[in-house]
Amino acid sequence: MSSKPHVIVIGGGSTGCGIARDLAMRGVEVTLVEQGNLTHGTTGRMHGLLHSGGRYAVADQASAKECMIENRILRDIASHCVEETGGLFVKRPEDSEEYFQKKLEGCKECDIPVEVLSAEEARKEEPYLAKDIDKAIRVPDGAVDPFRLCVANAASAEEHGARIETHAPVVDVLKEGDEVVGVEVEHESGPGKRVHREPGTREEIRGDYVVNATGAWAGQIGEMAGLEKEIEVRPGKGVMTIMNTRQVDTVVNRCKPKGDADIVVPHETTCILGTTDVEVDDPEDYPEEQWEVDLMIDTLKELVPIIEEARTIRSFWGVRPLYEPPGTGTSDSTDITRDFFLLDHSDRDSVENFTSIVGGKFTTYRMMGEDISDHVCDKLGVDAECRTDEVPLPGSEDFSVLRDYMDEFGIRSPIGRRSAQRLGSRTDEVLDYDGPNPVVCECEAVTRAEVQDGIEGSGSDLNAVRLRTRASMGNCQGAFCCHRMAAELYDEYDEETAYDAWDELYQERWKGERHAMWGRQLSQAALKYSLHGTTMNRDKDAATTDTVISDFTAFDTGVGASPSDGTAETAATDGGRRGGD
Amino acid sequence: MAIREDVIVIGGGLAGSMAALEAADSDASVRLITHKKSTLRHASGLIDVLGYLDEEEPVADPFAAISELPDDHPYSIAGEAAIRDGLARFDEAVGDTYQGDHTDTNALLPTFGGAIKPTARYPDAAAAGLASDSRDMLVVGFEELTEYNADMLADHLAAADVPFAVDGVELNFPGTYANDSRVTRFAKRLDNDEDVEYEGKTMGAREALAESVKPHIGDAERVGFPAFLGDDHAADVRADLERELGVDVFEIPMGPPSFPGMRLADRLKEAVDDAGIHISAGNPVIDYEADGDEIEAVIVDSKGREVPYHAEEFILATGGLVGKGIDSDRDGTVEEPIFDCHIPHSDDRYDWFDEEAFGNQPFAHFGVRIDEGMRPLDADGSPEFSNLRAAGGVVGGTDPVAEKSQSGISLTTAAVAGQRARERAAKREVSQ
């Protein structure tokens, strides 16, 4: 048993991973538990905007300033997760000039570098902007891959001795008297990486301090800890619609006071349209509705007209973990502050060794982690400085995407470049692959080497492999690669595990794709259905579905075959590999 | 004065080709108008007639099962004789390149997804792979390809309790390749039997492939490969491998790309050509001219110029959602873009799908509804036009993916549409 204090962090989103890394770097023993994959909650369900602060520069200048500071830090320490796209606040003729000026002044007041562009200048940079726009303000917005960022934080934490347990929902918060002493988790497939069909186990994890960083789920954990006062998280759902290609390479914001459908974020190979804000009761169960998707397209086409004709490949919803301090009584969830709150339950509820963090923004996750870690270290008497603002994350050490990929790794330059943009400084380690290295996911240019690295990092869970590599996230939505990814699992994992993982990924892809069911994506989905249904017959697979073939002899045995004499049946009893085992 | 064709068929896939062949089975002049390559190129090349009803067991005799289908199913409308006609016409067109016509019973074949599938006709190249055959099997896969892992596929077949022992082996395909060499390159190597280096010796690609498989055969009496064993000379490739290996060799249908599908497309094109059918390929039909309920001409967009093609009878075989014979839009539109034939559908696009990927998918039912002459019907149940018939994927009313009936429906509707068009065109000529 280590003499170091042990902190348990609940929640594998950006905040939890940020705290885990921070504390681990300060020499604290950390265990992070997460109910699903990393970023299972809100972090994995956002548009990936790295705020410049411009969006808050009029209404919430404190947040705006924090965003700009953290934006600069993340460009340094998380360079392989961030794309420095720049951003524009675009004013249409019907938008208020007064607000435009306020935005401009506000940005300046918050130290956000700005530049005003004429319509011509803006359209020169982004040719698909509407022809009738007035002008735009350029700000240093960026795009960030939230999953990559969380994985890198978790990997850094692990390098500093932390234990990361995904697919391990907390089922109880352990208490002795008024003191929280740990948590009980249910490992879906035993401790360690997730592997399908491994039996589930329960584990009590004891620690000196527990941090509840579960966002929209904070209230549920609070209840497990027996807090008398409810943690008033007010989840607000928002839709994000994913375009097949990039219509813009710059973040495009509508220069208007807050509203629905006012941002287009270039994200990897796609653009993400966002968003809505509707309060919901349950962060796990809320309706995903057609009007929200239509609103994105019909509103944002005013900024980028080609969006109306362009293809969307799916839509997803996220739930903001908005926190409202008691007594505020805001009726409209869009008015709830985006600031974060540290709830020390010792002060608040007389429950010791337990703190919750609620509210906040993705862009400032590191700063929130620093504040919480300061607080926890103070409680535990640990005297160590935060270094997360200066030490690059794993993968973000010096790297260049400009290389001769054919010469070095035998892959085409666009594929190599994409891989390096995802892998950062891990590129050589991953792409230097022994044996044929064909592309497994053609839409997103993911080679076998990278898929294998993803499997090494996340077990048989192909959804986690998907999040690490982007395989199956392109326009075919898994039609041509779900089975290929499953085939990559084999050897390491058995046939049953691989097919379970395949079916799970296939269904997960369908969940979002169905929100894009018209025109070209419906044609794509029909092709996918034909390929997996007609050609592969997976919908009636006798090994995995309710369908059975009880009598092979009832079928055609070939030209000239003698009528069934029962030999086939004999073979059935002692022939099949599984049957013979 | 232009001479009109008797029959124009729009669409050059399985249904279009077969409908043209059927229509040309007399003195009728027939023109096939195709735009792009058909979906045959990425279909498996298997000809399913009916694989499943709403029961756990696959259908063994599709003809016996037809009476259980609903009245508005294309098979119920066309009737059993039409299904048999369609298959007979197909058997005639493909000759000995296909098997399965010796029995009414479905065959069971392994798919590259590892599941076993019931089908009515299968390429000769796939014949030794029947799952109802009890001979032991070896499945070969290649590291250079990603579509399946042979060991995993073999284990999965075993998990379905097939009546034979099955093993898998992953090999390197003989020769040197880039990481992204296309599958057509592998096929071509075998097709031309190009020289490759194998274990320090130079030899033909077929021999080298056989050499690499030999040590793994064990007790297997048949060996399955991904379906790219040659293109033009596929039968020779297979024969050479069988001779070298001393066991039967078969292909596991794949797709896309699908060599069995491409070979079938080639075979059908030859048959169409041999039948003296005119082919206009490369430009789309975009509109029509009609007098009342009678279509007089279809308009072909010839790189920006609109050219009319006249005929007595027209057959629409443009495919479904995959073949682009049916289009849809976000506003709830589902349409057949040439003639705007009625396609029953909900105006709410959220009614078009089921939440389960393999649930009952309403979009799979999209297509025109037909009368017994295969004429598309309007919303009131009357024919849209007196001389327009539909065949293949553009015909809806059932989920051919779930049933495994797509190719059978194509052959059946093509047979009826072709016959009727031929007969009607002849009658009109007499009356004129």
Added chain:
Amino acid sequence: MSDAQQPSDFDATTAVDEFEPVDVFPSSEDMDLRPGADNCYKCTSCDTSCPVAEVNENFPGPKFQGPEQWRLKRHEDVDIDDSILSCSNCMRCDDACPSSVPLSQMHNTARGEYVEEHMDKLSMEYLRNRMLSNYRTMATIGSKVPRLANFVMGLGITSVLGEKIMGIPSERDVPEFATETFRQWWKKRGGSKVSNPDKQVAYFHGCYSNYNTVEVGKAMVRVFEEFGYEVLVPKQQCSGTPMFANGMLKDARREAEVNVRELGEAIDNGAEVIASCTSCSMALRQEYPELFDIEGIEELSEHTWEALEFLRVNEDLGQAIQESEVDPQAFAYHAPCHARNQGLDRQAVELFRDLDGATIEDVGESCSGISGTYGWKSEKYETSMKIGAEMFDHMEHAEGDVGMTECPTCAMQMNHGTGYEIRHPLELLEEALV
């Protein structure tokens, strides 16, 4: 008999100004064709139709070269994969794609970008490609002194020098220059023998009919005059086909500007534009509007025809052929890839099937492999011949021992692979009708 009648009420000018169509695939001069990737559903029809990918294991195929590479592109990315130079621009992928992805436009644009950004402008490869693309310039000089040029080109030492220095395969015979160019003949003849202001066609003869296969040009003139057309021969430059294929888009644009202007004048006066080379008609019809934004370019596209196509649609060519006969002869016909793309791959076979005396056999769907200048590069020669092997084989199995095709470079390849004499459909048509 014509296959189809010209619509009586068709008027290209109506209903054009009433709406502004959404430009889903912008012209390549914007250098952003990512929206075109939206149409792709990954079916691989393009890959399986690619004649290069099946013989060259280092070519990743049109799907990667086209929609996939474009979709992976970010604004600031400049590195185009150099495999784009292995694409022969046969455009079979365009013909195959069921989803109408603008594949060849993507390839042409990427190739242009690659040559512009990455190719050493002083390299011998660049100079060689530039020379091959600007064949007209070379031919102009050659045809000034055709006998000398033919003599020099025929010398063994010239071939060796060509191979060593320029990378032009010594196996290839440089096309022979005619002693009198088509334009010289035309001038001497005194222009068209028919005067008919209501039936005028402007002949786009291209480079080969002018400098090398002058007989094709003459046949065109005589056949069209037979149908009562007044033939005009406006000033013209190279269509640009070899320039697209070599990524020399600036050169191509320069030539296109002249062609659009000169042919545009003829169109304004009521003429339709006729090409005898299917790659020329392809360039004018499809590649021009896809690649360039020049006033009048759409109009030229809409008014350009391939010679037989024009007569099929506008005259009763089928009937005329049925009523004619020629001396018994058998042809092995090859449909050029670019004819396929215009929907013309079957017309020669289906027309001449009905011509008494002539036997014609389609030698199949394979590509000849030369693709204009492609087979004229040493490093591509082997690929070119591998692609052509299937066609040579089918030609040798065909009944006829005379080849037929519309494309002059396909004709060279057919001749190179089989030794057959190769004729153009217009030449047979002339024999039948004139």
